[in-house]
Amino acid sequence: xxQGEEDPQALSIQEGKNATMNCSYKTSINNLQWYxxxxxxxxxxxxxxxxxxxxxxxxxxxxxxDTSKKSxxxxxxxxxxxxxxxxxxATDKAAGNKLTFGGGTRVLVKP
Amino acid sequence: xxxxxxxxxxxxxxxxxxxxxxxxxNLGHDTMYWYKQDSKKFLKIMFSYxxxxxxxxxxxxxxxSPKSPDKAHLNLHINSLELGDSAVYFCASLSGSTDTQYxxxxxxxxxx
Numbered sequence: 001x002x003q004g005e006e007d008p009q010a011l012s013i014q015e016g017k018n019a020t021m022n023c024s025y026k027t028s029i030n031n032l033q034w035y036x037x038x039x040x041x042x043x044x045x046x047x048x049x050x051x052x053x054x055x056x057x058x059x060x061x062x063x064x065x066d067t068s069k070k071s072x073x074x075x076x077x078x079x080x081x082x083x084x085x086x087x088x089x090a091t092d093k094a095a096g097n098k099l100t101f102g103g104g105t106r107v108l109v110k111p
Numbered sequence: 112x113x114x115x116x117x118x119x120x121x122x123x124x125x126x127x128x129x130x131x132x133x134x135x136x137n138l139g140h141d142t143m144y145w146y147k148q149d150s151k152k153f154l155k156i157m158f159s160y161x162x163x164x165x166x167x168x169x170x171x172x173x174x175x176s177p178k179s180p181d182k183a184h185l186n187l188h189i190n191s192l193e194l195g196d197s198a199v200y201f202c203a204s205l206s207g208s209t210d211t212q213y214x215x216x217x218x219x220x221x222x223x
Contacts, residue, residue, distance in 0.1 A: 031210050042115075042201060043154075043214040086152060092210070098144065098167050099212060101154040 006089060006102040014110055019076040021105040023089030024069075030094050032065055034074050037086045037104070046074075046087075079109045114138050115215040117202050123221045124192055131188045132218045134202030142166075142205040143185040144212065145177060147198050154201070160185050192222045 007022045023032070031050050035043040049056045049065045049072065056063045062075040076083055086106045090099040115136045124130055136143060144167075145157040159167035163179040174190045185202060202215040 033211070035214075037152075042216040043203075045211050045213065048209065048211055088154065090154075098156040098159055098169075099146075100156070101146075104152050 006087075006105045008105060009103065010106045010108070012108045012110065013079055015079060015081055017079055019079050019083070019107055019109070021074050021087055021107070023072045023074070023102050025072075025089075025091050025100075025102075026070065027093065029067075029091040030097070031092050032063075032072050033090045033092075033099070034061075034063060034072075035088045035090060035101075037088065039085070043088065076107075079107075081109050081111050083107060084109045115202055115204055115213050117200075117215040117218050119218060120216065121219050121221075123223065125223055126192055126194060128192050129188070129190045130192060130220070131186055132200055132202075132220070133184070133186045134215055135184050136202075136204040136213070136215075137183065138204055138206070138213060139183075140204035140206060140213075141182055142207070143179070143182075144203040144205070145185065145187050146201040146203060146214075148201060148217070149198050157200075158185075158187075189220075192220075194222050196220060197222045 013019050033048045034046040037043050047058045047063050049063050060077045065072045086104045088104045089102045118133045142161045144159045148154045157171050158177045160179045162182050176188045179185045199217045199219050201217045203212040
């Protein structure tokens with residue numbers, strides 16, 4: 001079964017607006033990572049947040065982690081058409097361990 | 112310059128055939144993985160190798176056999192292909208310093 005579940009499954013927003021997606025997981029984790037997958041392409045690593053961190057920023061991306069609720073959110077600010085992609089959260093239980101992925105959120109940014 | 116490469120990118124074959132997918136990384140990483148992404152986009156780990164040694168083997172049919180000739184390569188051989196094997200297969204390697212996995216572009220396997 002999937003460790004993570006993402007919400008919403010699909011998101012359509014206007015260019016320039018912010019996009020927020022959430023990820024919930026079931027067991028304790030070491031790290032939580034977010035990846036982007038453009039249609040027909042491989043996964044691109046976006047950001048990693050460790051279990052002892054609560055918030056992290058990278059450019060227009062902001063990730064939060066709430067280990068008490070076993071959830072994380074990814075915020076994309078000032079979205080662009082190029083942000084159109086599927087976004088996956090992935091967790092691992094220990095360094096170097098396998099990643100367990102959520103089902104992904106498909107984001108469509110309309111010009 | 113490609114960090115993690117896979118060949119072929121597309122593979123179309125008949126049921127019952129045997130096929131291989133190759134993966135190479137030039138990042139100097141010790142750990143490599145194979146993931147399977149199904150038609151609903153769910154990604155699931157299949158295997159992991161560290162320095163040519165198998166360390167993770169999820170519940171994968173024994174028709175799937177990974178082979179790591181050296182730590183830069185992790186190939187996937189599939190025997191007696193079935194319709195349900197149709198998926199996109201991703202290879203990845205792990206940066207031990209950042210815990211980040213770097214993914215290849217994927218191999219789309221279609222079994223007819």
